[in-house]
Amino acid sequence: MSSILTNDGASIALQTLKHINSGMATVQSEISTGRKVSGSQDNAAVWAIAKTMEADVVGYKQVSASLALGSSTVAVARSAAETVTDLLTEIKGGVVSAQEENVDRVKIQANISALRDQIGAVVRTAQFNGLNLLGNTDTTAGSGSEAVLGFLQRDSAGVRGVDIAVSRQDLGTGAHAIAATGGTYTSGVDSATLNATRTGTIDASGVTVAAGMAFTLNVFGTDADDSTFTQADLRTTTAAAETRAEMAAQPVSYVARDGDTATDVLRELSNRWSSYAVKSGFDEGLLSMSVSGTDLTVSSTLTDGSDTLAVSLNALGADAGNTIGGGLETLASLDVSTREGAEEALLNIENLLQTSISAASDFGTEQNRLATQSNFNDTLVDAMTSGIGTLVDANLEESSARLQALQVQQQLAIQALSIANSAPSALLGLFR
Structure with missing residues (x-):
């Protein structure tokens, strides 16, 4: 049925043209923006x-x-x-x-x-x-x-x-310093006594090291007749146990840095004992130390049943206000x-x-x-x-190909719309 009021072909052609124009707009946007x-x-x-x-x-x-x-x-x-x-x-x-x-x-x-x-x-x-x-x-x-x-x-x-x-x-190269008073002090964290048993171990596994904590090793030798060693030289404290007052003056001491472990502390104390022993002119076999993990092994080739060496590890909390020394x-x-x-x-x-x-x-x-x-x-x-x-x-090769195809479709859609729009005029011939 033909009608001069409703042109279905033109509507379809117009919708097709709109769709094509929309696609062209999308492709042109892709090309312009990338x-x-x-x-x-x-x-x-x-x-x-x-x-x-x-x-x-x-x-x-x-x-x-x-x-x-x-x-x-x-x-x-x-x-x-x-x-x-x-x-x-x-x-x-x-x-x-x-x-x-x-x-x-x-x-x-x-x-x-x-x-x-x-x-x-x-x-x-x-x-x-x-x-x-x-x-x-x-x-x-x-x-x-x-x-x-x-x-x-x-x-x-x-x-x-x-x-x-x-x-x-x-x-x-700055020097460390241990506060003379105050702080949380622990005497004899662990100790070892060398006598006829010439090897002992100091265990520091239970020590929690914090920056500013001070540690010392005190040595207390017993040789009444000074036959093996001079007793007075091997006593860094007045008694076997170090007192808080004696700690600041200990020759073998170390103040921990942030990041130090118990192993680091023991290694530093061991090195400082070696230096002190050389400086004091002690016999090489008198007292040596080695570190393995959190254990400090102390040994002597000279001690016996009566000539003994007691070695103790002591600790002082950072709350005492100790000064940390330099690495060198x-x-x-x-x-x-x-x-x-x-x-x-x-x-x-x-x-x-x-x-x-x-x-x-x-x-x-x-x-x-x-x-x-x-x-x-x-x-x-x-x-x-x-x-x-x-x-x-955007895939510009694809977009370019699509644009060309859409341009052809647009031309065809315009022609189809033109044809659809001319269809009602053909009805005039029926009334001539």
């Missing part, structure tokens, strides 16, 4: 995912900046620690030379003093953006490490930053001007070298870790950026 999803109206779900990922990409770029800053700070500290190691190696050369009798020890000591001052200057200036990782004498818990933002973690609870902890390595504390007292001092210096310089070598090694490890994390973050940003592009970017 995106198939440029707003939430295009595809709300995909747009929301893309925007979330774009925010993460921005966040990771800031993380990369944080890692770069942290890596630069660690690099400065590592370089300084390596320089300190080189200077200590030079000092060792002087110390070894001072072992000879026919050398000018005074001049050697002057050279060592100059190198020691240079070490102090290197340690003080090894900072980047105001942060120096070669100092760790703060008693505040957690002050022994610095946090570097390493990556972002997204889970059901949301997004949070995850830090990489970079430990400080103290290479200062014994460098300040290095003196080769005498034969005894030269012998003590030879022992101490080895411990100092190991401290600086360990610090440089640890900084190198941390720097590599930060570099690895930075490289991973860059790779992750690239992958996320590519993923966002897959979700929202």
